[in-house]
Amino acid sequence: MRKAIVAGALVGVLGAVCSAAQIPGPEKFAYWVESNGAANAVVAPGGTVQFMAYMKIMPGDWAVQGWSVALCHDGAVVQMIDPFPDNPTARASAMVAGTNAATVKSGGEPSFNTITVYPNAGVTQGVVIDMMVAVTLPPTDRFSMLKADYRAIGAAGATATLTFCEGALGTPIVENVVVVEGNSISPAVRTGGTITIQSEPLIPTIAAIPAAADLRADKAATGDVKVEIGLAEGSKSIDLQGWSYGLAHDNAKLALVDAQPSATVAALNGGQGPDFYSVNKNPAGGAGVAVAAVVGMAPPFNVIALAGGQKVHTETMTYRSAVELLQANGDQPVDTKLTIVSEVLGDPPVAAVISVDEEGIEFAQKTDGTIRLMPVPAGGVLRKFRRGDANNDSIVNIADGVWILSYAFRGGRVPPCKDAADANDDGKIDQSDAILVIYYQLLNGPAPKAPFPACGTDPSDTSSDSPEDGLNCLVAGNGCA
Known part of the structure; x- marks a missing residue:
């Protein structure tokens, strides 16, 4: 079976059922191509x-029954x-998917649609x-009518022209025509x-x-x-309009505590930050953050x-371990990854891209991060307390x-966290701690030592040698968990 369709074939199929309706001239039709709304693309x-x-x-008392296209490059x-x-039927469906042609016949594909690809010359379509x-x-x-994907194989700076060509593609030759009442009409405007191909490549990077x-x-x-977003050495310069990405983690090993814009990002637009800024710390699709x-x-x-070669710090993510590892139990260090995902x-899923000249450009280089979870030294787990x-x-x-x-x-109950009861942080729990707390509350006395009033840990707590250490503090109910 011939893979290409000529105008005569379309006329033959449709001419037998034509009526006496008005036949428009070529000036009533136009063909053109676009990539993201423009006739010219850079890759x-x-x-x-x-x-x-x-x-x-163009408006008039006519309707199109079919068309053929020959597009050369x-x-x-x-x-x-x-x-x-190796599958002409699948090819034809794939190359109209998402186009108006895919639904032209009462919401479905045309009765007849054939597309032939000549990788080094062009494409033909008959409908x-x-x-x-x-x-x-x-x-x-x-x-x-159809979509076509092109791969740049030439030298940097080279330009390929896409033309609606005549006499170049197909056996028999495929022409650029529309069919009205069985008559073939070549669009006046094509x-x-x-x-x-970029003379300087654009090589966007992202790293955690x-x-x-x-x-x-x-x-x-x-x-x-x-998270740093930037350009690799040797990349062309750009004006960065925006960015988006996902940063995934294993929630069995890590917990996301916070995600904030960097000082550089917060200072944009006179300190107002980006005009649009979204940080989703609980996104659909898994554990991570979508920006x-x-x-x-x-x-x-x-x-x-x-x-x-320039980079800009865009966001800071804060994590804590989701597991406890103890040297006393023989636990070993565990590596866990932070993965840039697209x-x-x-919901909808966020693409990992930068925006340049109103186009989304995928990151050419992605550098994932690795955190090593270290077991706690013998003596217990350091907890936050107030x-x-x-x-x-x-x-x-x-x-x-x-x-x-x-x-x-x-001989009263033991404090759930002895370090919290040591209000003056002198390593002992005695009357002076009670006096400090009561004077602070009732007589405008000095405040307890840090961490206070916010929760935190005592950096001096490194073992269980001192009975006042914050190791193994009970956290349930203290508002610091």
């Missing part, structure tokens, strides 16, 4: 770009990608909307496009960089990870200027002073 060496072929039908500069080289001619295409300003390689696995200590930012959405449309996290909160109810008041006195002099 990195080895990169890919997609174009769509469109048709316009320079095979020395770009190569067309055949999605299914009969409905073999029974019950369904036709009325006048329309914009109708997408506008091609160009694909230019832990501030420290190790994190104490006690469910309390935290570690920061900064999206647009620097300027209104005049003067601010950007971040980046040169080759179209995994979020100094002075002797009864562990998350509030420091007179009741805590009474608890301390009862424990110190009457």
